[in-house]
Amino acid sequence: MNRLIVSRTFRIGERLLGCHARHAGQEELRLQQRRSIKTHCRHLAYAKDLFLGQVNKAEVFPYPEIGNDEVEEIKQLVAPVEKFFSDDVDSAKIDREATIPLETLQGLKDLGLFGIMIPEEYGGLGLSHTIYARLNEIIALDGSIAVTLAAHQAIGLKGILIAGNEAQKKKYLPKLASGEHIAAFCLTEPGSGSDAASIQTRATLSEDGKHYLINGSKIWISNGGMADIMTVFARTEVEVDGVKKDKISAFIVERAFGGIASGKPEDKLGIRGSNTCELSFDNVPVPVENVIGEIGGGFKIAMNILNSGRFSMGSSCAGMIKKLIELTSEYAATRKQFNKSLSEFGMIQEKFAMMALNAFVMESMAYLTAGMMDRPGVPDCSLEAAMVKVFSSEGGWICVSEALQVLGGLGYTKNYPFERFVRDCRILPIFEGTNEILRMYIALTGMQYAGKILTGKIKEMKKGNIGLAIGMVGKKLRTSLGASVDLGLTGKDGVVHPSLETIVDEQLVLKRVADVLIHMYAMTAVLSRASRSISIGLRNHDHEVLLANTFCNDAFFKNNYWMVQLQKHSPENNDANIKKIAKQVLENRAYICSHPLERTY
Amino acid sequence: MSGRVLVGVKRVIDYAVKIRVKPDNTGVVTDGVKHSMNPFCEIAVEEAVKLKEKKLIKEVVAVSCGPQQSQETIRTALAMGADRGIHVDVSGKDYENLGPLQVSKILAALAKQEDAQLILLGKQAIDDDCNQTGQMTAALLDWPQGTFASEVSLEGDKINLVREIDGGLEHIKINTPAVITADLRLNTPRYATLPNIMKAKKKKIVTVKPADLGVDVTSRLEVLKVEEPPQRQAGMKVETVEDLVVKLKEAGRV
Numbered sequence: 001m002n003r004l005i006v007s008r009t010f011r012i013g014e015r016l017l018g019c020h021a022r023h024a025g026q027e028e029l030r031l032q033q034r035r036s037i038k039t040h041c042r043h044l045a046y047a048k049d050l051f052l053g054q055v056n057k058a059e060v061f062p063y064p065e066i067g068n069d070e071v072e073e074i075k076q077l078v079a080p081v082e083k084f085f086s087d088d089v090d091s092a093k094i095d096r097e098a099t100i101p102l103e104t105l106q107g108l109k110d111l112g113l114f115g116i117m118i119p120e121e122y123g124g125l126g127l128s129h130t131i132y133a134r135l136n137e138i139i140a141l142d143g144s145i146a147v148t149l150a151a152h153q154a155i156g157l158k159g160i161l162i163a164g165n166e167a168q169k170k171k172y173l174p175k176l177a178s179g180e181h182i183a184a185f186c187l188t189e190p191g192s193g194s195d196a197a198s199i200q201t202r203a204t205l206s207e208d209g210k211h212y213l214i215n216g217s218k219i220w221i222s223n224g225g226m227a228d229i230m231t232v233f234a235r236t237e238v239e240v241d242g243v244k245k246d247k248i249s250a251f252i253v254e255r256a257f258g259g260i261a262s263g264k265p266e267d268k269l270g271i272r273g274s275n276t277c278e279l280s281f282d283n284v285p286v287p288v289e290n291v292i293g294e295i296g297g298g299f300k301i302a303m304n305i306l307n308s309g310r311f312s313m314g315s316s317c318a319g320m321i322k323k324l325i326e327l328t329s330e331y332a333a334t335r336k337q338f339n340k341s342l343s344e345f346g347m348i349q350e351k352f353a354m355m356a357l358n359a360f361v362m363e364s365m366a367y368l369t370a371g372m373m374d375r376p377g378v379p380d381c382s383l384e385a386a387m388v389k390v391f392s393s394e395g396g397w398i399c400v401s402e403a404l405q406v407l408g409g410l411g412y413t414k415n416y417p418f419e420r421f422v423r424d425c426r427i428l429p430i431f432e433g434t435n436e437i438l439r440m441y442i443a444l445t446g447m448q449y450a451g452k453i454l455t456g457k458i459k460e461m462k463k464g465n466i467g468l469a470i471g472m473v474g475k476k477l478r479t480s481l482g483a484s485v486d487l488g489l490t491g492k493d494g495v496v497h498p499s500l501e502t503i504v505d506e507q508l509v510l511k512r513v514a515d516v517l518i519h520m521y522a523m524t525a526v527l528s529r530a531s532r533s534i535s536i537g538l539r540n541h542d543h544e545v546l547l548a549n550t551f552c553n554d555a556f557f558k559n560n561y562w563m564v565q566l567q568k569h570s571p572e573n574n575d576a577n578i579k580k581i582a583k584q585v586l587e588n589r590a591y592i593c594s595h596p597l598e599r600t601y
Numbered sequence: 602m603s604g605r606v607l608v609g610v611k612r613v614i615d616y617a618v619k620i621r622v623k624p625d626n627t628g629v630v631t632d633g634v635k636h637s638m639n640p641f642c643e644i645a646v647e648e649a650v651k652l653k654e655k656k657l658i659k660e661v662v663a664v665s666c667g668p669q670q671s672q673e674t675i676r677t678a679l680a681m682g683a684d685r686g687i688h689v690d691v692s693g694k695d696y697e698n699l700g701p702l703q704v705s706k707i708l709a710a711l712a713k714q715e716d717a718q719l720i721l722l723g724k725q726a727i728d729d730d731c732n733q734t735g736q737m738t739a740a741l742l743d744w745p746q747g748t749f750a751s752e753v754s755l756e757g758d759k760i761n762l763v764r765e766i767d768g769g770l771e772h773i774k775i776n777t778p779a780v781i782t783a784d785l786r787l788n789t790p791r792y793a794t795l796p797n798i799m800k801a802k803k804k805k806i807v808t809v810k811p812a813d814l815g816v817d818v819t820s821r822l823e824v825l826k827v828e829e830p831p832q833r834q835a836g837m838k839v840e841t842v843e844d845l846v847v848k849l850k851e852a853g854r855v
Contacts, residue, residue, distance in 0.1 A: 073802070076676055079637065080792045112795035125795055539633055 046372065047383045047521050051446035052453060060524050063364075063532040064371020066130055074134055077127075081138045084111060091142045094273035095420050098265070100144055108179070113139070113149060115177025118161065122173035129311065129370040136312045137319025143424030144273025146316060151222030151274070152176075154309030155432075156183030159231040159250055162308065163293040163301045168252060172229055184227035186218040186253075186279060187302055193220075194437045196233075197299055201281065203234035203249060205288075212236070212251065212291070214259075214284040220431075224277040225262045228255050231292065231305075232281070238296040247296035251286050259284035270423030307382035310432055311373065314366025314388040317396035317428070321359040324403040324421065325352065331407055342406065351402045353550075358395040360547045364525035365391065383445055386438045387518045393428035393435060400425045436507075439514035444504065446517060508575045512562040519555040526551055604659030607717040608649045608683065609708055610642040612667055612674040613728045626826050628697070638674045641723025643681075643790040644783040648753060649721050650682035651788065657755045658718065660684050664711060666704050668692035672806055679801035680793035686806035687711060691818060695811075698820035700729075703811070705737035710814035712742060717778065719760075724749055724782040735782035745775035749784040 046059040066074075088107055094100050108114065116132050118124025127135075140146045157176045160168055175181040192199045201216025214234050218224075229252060236249040253260070263278035293301050329352065332342040342348045369384045404411035404418040411418040429435045503509070530548035533541035565572045584592055614620065615635040623630055638646075649661045663678035665671040666689040675686035689707050691699055712720055720739075725732035739746035747753070751770070752763035764771040765784050793801075811818045839845045849855040 072673070072676075073798075075673065076680065076793075076798045077795055079677070080680075080794065080798070084792060107792075110794050111792060112799075116795075120799070125799055 046381075046524075047387065047517065048446060048449045050517055050520050051450040055524070059372070060368060060528050061531065062535075063528040064130070064368065064374070065532075066128075066371075070128070070131065074131060077131065078134065078138065080111060081113070081135060084108075085138055085141050089142050089145065091144075091417065091420065092414075094142065094144050098267070098272040099275075100148060100273045104145070105148075105179075108145065108149070114152060114179035114182075115173075116153060118153070118157075118173050118177040122169055122177055124173065124177035129373040130367060133312045133315035133366050133370045136316045137322075140316035140319045141323055142273075143271045143421075143427075147222055147271045147274040147427075150309065150312070151185060152183045152227075154312065155185035155305050156223060156227065156231060157229065158185075158305040158308060159292045159301055160252060162304060163250070164252070167289065168292070172252060176229060181228040182223050182226050184221050184223040184230045184279075185305070186221050186224075186230050186232040188218060188220050190217065190219050194434055196302065197248065199233060199235065199248065201232070201234040203236045203251065203286070205236075206285070209288070211285040211287055214251065214253065214281045214286055217278060217280040219278050220266070220276055221279050222274055222276050224279050225265055225275040229253075230255070230260075230279075232286075233298050233302055236295055236298075240296075245296075248298035248302070249295045250292040250298040250301045252290040252292060253281075253284060253286050257284050257286060268427075270420070270426055303382075306433060307380075307385055308373075310385040310389040311366055311369040311381065313428065313432070314362045314369070314392045317392040318359045318362040318366065320396065320421065320425075321355050321362070321399050324400065324418075325355050325359070327417070328352070328355075328403045328406045331410075348406060351406055354402060355399045357547055357551050358399050360544070361522050361526055361551055362388075362392045362395060364529040365522055368525040368528060383442060384521060386433070386442050387521045389432060390429075390435050390438050390442070390514070391518050391522055393425075396428055397425050436511075439511050440504075440507065442517055443510035443513040447503070447513070508578065509566060512566055516559045516562050519559050523552050523555050605715055605717050606649045606652065606658050606661050606719045606721060607708065607712055607715060608642075608646050608661060608663050608678065609704070609720070609722045609734070610646060610663055610665050610674050610678050611639045611723070611726050612636050612665060612671050613639045613726055616640060616727055622827055622829050626828055627824070628827050636670065636673075638677050639723050639726045639728075641725060641727075641783055641785070642674075643723075644785070644787050645721040645723050645781075646678045646681050646683060647788045647790040648781075648783055649719075650791075652753075652755065653682065653684075662687060662715060662717070664689065664708065666691050666699060666707055666811075668696055675806050676798075676801055677793055679804045679806075680798040681791060682797070683804075685804055687715075688806055688808045689814070690808050690810050695818050698822070698824075699818060700820060700822060701731045701733035701737055703816065703818045703820065705734050705741055706816045707811055707814060707818075708734070708738045709741040710816055712738075712778075714814070719778060720744075720780045722780065722782045724784050735780050739780040742778075742780070745779045746781070747773060747775055747779060748782040750781050751784050751786045753781060753787065 046056055049056050084107060089104060090101075094104070112125050113135070115122075115124030116127050116135060117129070118126065120126040136146070139149060153176075157173070160172055160176075164172075172181070176183055187196055187199065189199050189201060199216075201214065201218065203212040203214045205212055212234075214232060216234060218232070221227075221230075232251045232253045233248055234251065235246045238245055238247050259282045261280045261282070263280070266276045268274075268276060292298070329343070332348055332352070335342045343352075365384075365388045369381055369388050372379055372384065373381050400418070400421045404422055407416060407418060410416055413419070433441070526548045530541070530544045532538075533544045538544070561572070564570055565575075567573065613636065614629070614631065615637045618635055621630045622628075646661075646663065649658070652658045653661050661683040663675050663683040663686045665675050665686070667674075668691070672686075672688050675683075675688055679686055689711075708720060708722075711717070720735075722735045722738070724735065735748055736746060738744075747760060747762035747764065749765045750762050751765045752761075754761045756774075758777050760775050760777060760779055760781070762773050762775060762781065764773065765786070837848065839848060846855065
């Protein structure tokens with residue numbers, strides 16, 4: 001691991017801390033006073049300590065192993081799913097007709113793919129996160145099916161699974177597991193996308209106190225047109241210490257309750273076979289027994305649901321890229337130009353190396369995260385899952401585009417699946433939390449954690465616990481390389497620079513912090529996996545070592561560059577200019593330069 | 602009648618894999634290569650499970666001869682609906698030399714031990730293409746055989762069979778107990794659904810050795826050499842029949 005990076009990251013946390021210590025008595029992060037991104041400092045897993053410059057080796061080395069039974073099981077489970085997808089799924093047709101044929105849907109239900117993680121006692125397969133990720137590698141070969149299944153089980157019914165009571169589980173899970181009922185997750189509204197806490201749909205308690213009446217509309221709901229069971233989020237009035245407040249609650253709503261209307265399916269660029277539509281709720285009566293968790297606790301549940309579904313994007317993208325490598329290399333090996341096959345040209349070779357590297361990193365991150373989530377206890381891997389999602393969605397988009405490039409004109413036609421993969425992949429950086437929001441989440445959650453820990457340590461220091469202080473300083477000396485990073489967050493004499501209080505608005509800073517952390521987690525995953533492969537002697541482990549080294553090299557330089565950019569007055573930092581340009585363009589709502597052909601004389 | 606059916610399943614290299622010959626020409630590369638159940642064995646399992654679903658037979662027992670990995674193949678049969686499995690453990694040199702004669706002796710012994718009413722096999726395996734095991738098993742047991750079956754129906758204690766032969770279709774009626782080998786058009790095997798795979802984990806697989814059945818698996822055949830088929834040569838276009846004759850004479854074919 002890179003000591004330079006580690007020490008510098010440590011210093012960011014320390015500078016932040018400087019501000020907090022000076023604002024005596026203020027324990028809460030200023031960030032949360034605004035109506036902004038909510039972050040909770042829960043029992044986070046591994047990545048949080050990266051913000052403190054610590055690598056908790058015990059959490060990520062060795063790479064998670066699955067039991068012997070599971071190894072056998074995986075082989076058995078994967079075979080029929082692979083067969084189904086290669087023989088009975090016509091992705092071109094699904095894309096063309098913008099719908100998944102009923103026989104295909106039934107085939108998926110029969111295979112048991114609608115209840116992969118639902119416990120066996122409720123009729124599901126009760127499989128672990130790891131096996132779920134493995135199956136997603138195959139399911140991802142058709143984007144529409146992948147999204148339909150994910151909307152159903154990764155988010156649609158997850159609320160019941162993680163926060164529902166026994167009665168709700170018994171009532172709803174069996175039919176959801178078999179696919180008889182399909183689920184949908186209803187949070188987003190026309191006015192509330194990334195800003196999920198601002199939703200306006202309302203649930204008012206009826207006179208007799210037995211029902212809530214839900215009114216409002218939701219947009220971009222996957223499976224919205226065919227879902228029978230929906231997890232709907234709405235504002236409810238609650239009393240907190242005698243004060244009436246509006247808080248979000250989660251409800252299990254059956255279409256059968258009446259009052260629900262679905263709009264027409266959206267005509268999308270990609271994942272066209274997945275049904276996406278508007279839903280309107282008109283005085284929909286929902287029995288009070290259908291509240292998930294507590295009244296007022298809906299937002300937390302929503303975030304937990306979304307956080308838990310993200311990690312599988314790593315394995316989905318990896319599965320898709322692996323398939324693309326097969327398809328594309330066939331072509332590159334046979335197509336000849338200038339009397340050489342394409343595979344002999346450097347720029348083409350680079351594309352294949354990039355695809356292999358990306359698939360390797362995504363797999364490593366996804367299964368490391370899944371392995372952590374499968375550990376007993378309930379570790380909160382939301383930070384890691386977010387990192388996996390950001391890396392995989394962007395890596396996937398680039399790889400798919402480059403794969404199309406290899407085929408040139410042919411790749412651009414509908415005769416080949418590449419253009420469909422490109423269209424299907426464009427949604428990845430958008431849904432399940434936009435990558436912009438997730439970067440904010442990663443940076444802020446980590447910094448909040450670091451801030452808390454360091455505040456604690458500074459308190460100790462103030463109490464006169466010199467030993468601890470020396471320990472901290474000593475450690476820093478040992479790990480630092482002497483160079484100092486001035487983020488410009490504290491000015492002369494330690495006076496707080498105004499920008500620190502609004503760190504949440506310093507998106508360009510946070511973006512780089514998040515990118516550095518994502519790459520550090522990626523490096524961890526890749527090193528952990530390659531070490532395991534060497535230790536147990538997997539086939540082609542030397543290729544893995546090659547991939548791991550190449551990626552880490554590349555990531556190291558990228559991280560360094562970002563760290564350098566983070567220095568406020570560094571020449572590599574164009575942030576001030578970028579903001580100026582953006583301001584002028586946006587004020588005028590147009591490109592403002594005079595045309596180069598104009599004259600003033 | 603016991604109502605018990607024995608189904609033989611063989612673990613072979615997957616049909617979609619490109620076969621490569623080992624550099625020492627003693628066999629083909631099997632290490633790290635994808636294996637699965639022989640497609641004709643899948644059809645046999647499907648037929649057996651169908652008969653059970655129609656309540657014409659009571660129990661389906663899947664049998665496979667081979668090393669530890671053969672158990673995976675048995676598990677697939679269990680996931681398709683077989684009730685229990687018997688793994689005849691043959692590994693190493695014995696496994697490399699295992700052929701239809703040895704397997705049919707094993708199946709015959711098992712049929713007697715399990716009091717089977719019917720033995721269902723695939724017509725041939727896609728790795729050795731022998732097309733002998735079914736016939737040999739029937740001969741050893743002195744049972745009637747219905748090979749290349751494309752339709753099977755039970756009628757009391759007799760079986761009506763339609764066989765696909767070179768000349769067309771042959772309809773025969775045979776007594777039970779009997780050996781049937783499945784041909785391509787007999788049925789379309791079902792997918793082993795994930796819930797069934799999970800349920801199959803609870804079904805039993807018993808391991809036995811050939812010696813326990815009193816079978817000697819030494820082979821009477823010795824493989825001398827395995828080589829790739831000759832590369833297909835480029836063809837030549839000729840303008841007239843005379844040219845053709847000249848070229849054929851040159852190549853020494855005429």
